[in-house]
Amino acid sequence: MQNVLKANDRIAAENRSYFAYKGVLAINIMSSPGAGKTTLIENTIRVLKDEFTIAVIEGDIQTTYDAERISAAGAQAVQINTGGGCHLDANMISHSLSQLELNTVDLLIIENVGNLVCPAGFDLGENYRVAILSVSEGDDKPSKYPLIFNVSDALLINKTDLLPYVDCDVERIREASGRINPDLEIFEISCKTGDGLDGWYDWLRAKVK
């Protein structure tokens, strides 16, 4: 396992250099299945595609559903199927880069496999990591799955439109994830209604520049 992680870190460093060389900002989006990664990326493409060029690497165990959704939203998309694998790794990203034309790309969004645990342990060479937690998953998740909150730069608390119907105290999420990672930038959003997404877009704009 140590050797696997060491090999991964070496390839991740190569990916990071390649992104710098190409002038691409890469972000790695991680969450449980169904927390809203693809919907967030669709919204982000629709709003920001006239400001900068976006490409997406879609990680899934099976199916090309998400890459099709991203293409429909108007961005270049490559699908990685892990064939059972529970997370992306740096080598998968490295291989997929040959299928992308990055010369004109400003922002590369990598959507990880839906899993709140394993993706957090693998550096892909990204510049920033973003975790999504939907309010329907419950407010005890930062304490129970701390690593992903610890390694992320931003946390999007999604599906706030469901707050009237679920037992979830957003302040408890903020408090626990802030204790795990005081530098975490937290946004409350609803990809369904659009609430709170402006803060996320501004965060991205500041990073891409």
Add this chain to the structure above:
Amino acid sequence: MQNVLKANDRIAAENRSYFAYKGVLAINIMSSPGAGKTTLIENTIRVLKDEFTIAVIEGDIQTTYDAERISAAGAQAVQINTGGGCHLDANMISHSLSQLELNTVDLLIIENVGNLVCPAGFDLGENYRVAILSVSEGDDKPSKYPLIFNVSDALLINKTDLLPYVDCDVERIREASGRINPDLEIFEISCKTGDGLDGWYDWLRAKVK
């Protein structure tokens, strides 16, 4: 990896023999984080504890929140903290059995780590596997995470009370998971309102007898 799985299967077989020797039916409950595993187990204990004796093994990366909830619901509970590990394995179960008094127990419920991917690959020695998918996770999940639907005996489609507020077609879940596993028994439930839980309790009663 092959050796790890082989060692796991050997210990799982020992666990299975031990459960048979003790006259205990063991079920392994798996889902994404926040799909409702603990709430289902709490409800199950409250309704069935006068019919048979229930014990619970709680798997979490960190915290003892869930074991505390189970104890409060009125069952013997042991917490396994995997310390980062993304799933339970047969060896963890084997070790935890020394902390349980199984002589009078009819039903042992094992709550796995919240993860729709990795737990599906590890036999714990259980008699039945139960997957939970909440409607807020979306109806594309069986196609995207097929293994867990393939290896489970029952699927609980939870949080049906949220159906008016989320984009989820339950028929699509039924159709896709039935294609992956034609023997899967499917129940639509709401642990919040109690809707549909009678079918689940009857399924358990039939298995314990």
